[in-house]
Amino acid sequence: MTIAARFAAIIEGLCRAVAARGAKGAFGPASQPLVILLWSRLRRMAARFAILAEGAPKPRPRARRAGPRKRVRGPDLPRRRAWLLAPVPEATAAASQLRALLDDPQARALIGADPRFARLLRPLCRALFRRPPAIPAPPA
Known part of the structure; x- marks a missing residue:
């Protein structure tokens, strides 16, 4: 089994657990938006990991836009360490x-x-670990 397939299997199990616990209200009374956000981010993370593992080319620099950008902020995930372990x-x-x-x-x-x-892995490690494992740094 490849590294990307193993990662996808871990994310799949985590998504199932999040959906099951979210349906029972583990994230609070209005947990549906948080469950959907978490689910979609985990799925996107698994897809992005697979693309990177296949050897995706480095992104090209984009041209800068003129003027200020308006950013619409939706719900966000908690940022404290190991926040996903309790619910x-x-x-x-x-x-x-x-x-x-x-x-x-x-x-x-x-x-x-x-x-x-x-x-890609840093937010997932923050959500799952009290002391995240060392992610190897890229060569200089």
Whole structure:
């Protein structure tokens, strides 16, 4: 099984647990927007990981827009460490699987080769770990 397939399986299990707990109101009385946001971010993360693992080319610099940008802010996910473990106890299994994946030498080499992996994994590690594992830094 490839690194991307293992990561996708971890995310799939986490999405199922989030949906099941969210349906029971684990995130509070108005938890539906948070569950949808979390679900979509996890799915996007798995898809982006697969694209990066296939060897996506570096992005080209974009031309700057003139004038200020208006940004519409929707609901946001919590930012404290291990915030997902309390409402979704099944997330501890996903956390241990993710830690095992990040300790794999092949995964470390893959993640260390491209800084986009670290940017992708950092929010997930923050949500699942009290002490996040060290994500390898890209070569200088």
